[in-house]
Amino acid sequence: MTTLVDRYVFTALRRVPEQQRSDIDRELRASIDDAVDARVEAGEARDAAIERTLLELGDPDRLADSYAGRSNYLIGPELYGVWRRSLLMLLTTVLPIVVVVVAVIEVFQDDATVGTVIGAAIGAILTVGVHMCFWTTLGFWIVERTGAGKDDLNVPWTLAKLPRYEAGALSRVELGANLLWPVLVTVALVLQQFTFTDVPLLDPANWTFWWPALIVLFALKGVWAVWVYRLGRWTRPVAVVNAALSAATTAVVVYLLAADKFINPDFPGFANADVDLRGWVSLAIIIAFVLSALWDIFDVARKAERARKGVPAQVPGSGNTYSII
Amino acid sequence: MVLDMTTDATLASHLQELRRGTVVVASLTVLRTPGYGYSLLETLSEAGFEVEANTLYPLLRRLESQGLLTSAWNTDEARPRKFYTTTDQGNAVADALRTEWSRLDEAMTDLSADSVTTPGSDK
Numbered sequence: 349m350t351t352l353v354d355r356y357v358f359t360a361l362r363r364v365p366e367q368q369r370s371d372i373d374r375e376l377r378a379s380i381d382d383a384v385d386a387r388v389e390a391g392e393a394r395d396a397a398i399e400r401t402l403l404e405l406g407d408p409d410r411l412a413d414s415y416a417g418r419s420n421y422l423i424g425p426e427l428y429g430v431w432r433r434s435l436l437m438l439l440t441t442v443l444p445i446v447v448v449v450v451a452v453i454e455v456f457q458d459d460a461t462v463g464t465v466i467g468a469a470i471g472a473i474l475t476v477g478v479h480m481c482f483w484t485t486l487g488f489w490i491v492e493r494t495g496a497g498k499d500d501l502n503v504p505w506t507l508a509k510l511p512r513y514e515a516g517a518l519s520r521v522e523l524g525a526n527l528l529w530p531v532l533v534t535v536a537l538v539l540q541q542f543t544f545t546d547v548p549l550l551d552p553a554n555w556t557f558w559w560p561a562l563i564v565l566f567a568l569k570g571v572w573a574v575w576v577y578r579l580g581r582w583t584r585p586v587a588v589v590n591a592a593l594s595a596a597t598t599a600v601v602v603y604l605l606a607a608d609k610f611i612n613p614d615f616p617g618f619a620n621a622d623v624d625l626r627g628w629v630s631l632a633i634i635i636a637f638v639l640s641a642l643w644d645i646f647d648v649a650r651k652a653e654r655a656r657k658g659v660p661a662q663v664p665g666s667g668n669t670y671s672i673i
Numbered sequence: 674m675v676l677d678m679t680t681d682a683t684l685a686s687h688l689q690e691l692r693r694g695t696v697v698v699a700s701l702t703v704l705r706t707p708g709y710g711y712s713l714l715e716t717l718s719e720a721g722f723e724v725e726a727n728t729l730y731p732l733l734r735r736l737e738s739q740g741l742l743t744s745a746w747n748t749d750e751a752r753p754r755k756f757y758t759t760t761d762q763g764n765a766v767a768d769a770l771r772t773e774w775s776r777l778d779e780a781m782t783d784l785s786a787d788s789v790t791t792p793g794s795d796k
Contacts, residue, residue: 371755372734374746374753374755375710375730375755376730378709378710378711378752378753378754378755379709379710379711379726379730381752382709382710382711382712382752382754383711383714383726386711386715404725404726404727405726405727406725406727410727411727411730411731414727414728414731415730415731415734417731417735
């Protein structure tokens, strides 16, 4: 029959490296017996003394961890920051790119509908995202346990890593967004003609002039972004050109909508509605375009004005402005 | 001053933080004369060091693997026991730790003495 002490010692030994087991077995039993004897000498009953002694030693699994020198965490404080930054970078930068690529590929499938494209995008977010989390964490866990490459990952912090707070030019991310946007809009404009619906949503008659004109305007906005990025600062000419481009784009869209030349008259989607759905959609697009154009013009003009006056950037929430040293 | 539950918990965690490491110094000091796990536990708790058996026994093996302790099984008595002894290296480490302990104690005494004035406190 196994006694309580046997069961305790066996349980602890299960999680101790094999070559240490016999030694720890003898030592732990001797220590338990010593403690029990001391309690019995002090007047306790033997069974009660054993129970109290084992209770004091506590969870045998934790004791085993302690003997084996195992750490009770996945990724320690040294590597946690690097792990978090890596994962954040993957999820916010790499994942969106992968999802866009997957969605675009799906668009070119023969039987693609809006539903399958959205489905493919959500599927990609889930699978790729989970894979990213899992493999990154596994990699860091291995580094944490083996110590291999730990110093390479844990690069010391230097002053050069401090972010800049200039009311400065376009960041690389903003440049990327400004370049990606015209491409996406152009792709959408071309694809809606052929794939999304049997009858295109937008008026095909405009391909003779207005749609190519809009694509050129979008492309010019991309050129403008490259210009601002290389210039490195917001200036008055930058603001003026931006205002001209935004105004031109909005003027074209508003003209087409107001003259009822924007939406394809043969598009069947609006036919069954009781209300004038076409009119409402047109109005909504007009308002959206005008508001976003106004905001864009104002925002860039404000940045240019701040840069001209040398007003430093504001860090949101701090109530302070920080000047460039 | 009345300590409520939160301050009790806070105090307990700070005390634990402060005591961590003292068991190493105490063990290395006591084991200059050979001793086994339970005897050391008794000696330490009588001397006023609060230490749990489940912390001390693994700690002894860790100190042994670091070369600060050596061990030998004594099978002369009815119950075989593993006796630990502080090595020369262990003694040197213990000396260094005790010196640091007294230095901290002196520094703390100086800090809490009334004569200390904080720079700028008279403004």
